[in-house]
Amino acid sequence: MIEDNLDPELVTNQTIEIINDWLSECQIFQNDIQKAMLYSHVKAMVERAKNLERLPEVDPTLFDELSEESLSLARRTVQLFNKLPMEEAYLLAVHYEVAKAN
16 A cells, blocks of 8 residues: 555555544444544554564564454554554554444
């Protein structure tokens, strides 16, 4: 989805639109703070994809308590980008899990 010549703001907004559709389909609703946090996280993901930055390695067992639904949504989100490692999904899944708790 992202290429070096794409505008990060545009890609972030497009990604948020896709995520919002998925969340709506799953009947997951975010409050304003959660929306702002998700936007910030996605924007950082877009920048990392553009700059080929990597997150530090994470221990997947730290995220064992997250639902499969949240992890699946996060994996789908990360797959929108060609150059992001799946470690991004663990951190993103936390956002989805918190929103599910509402």
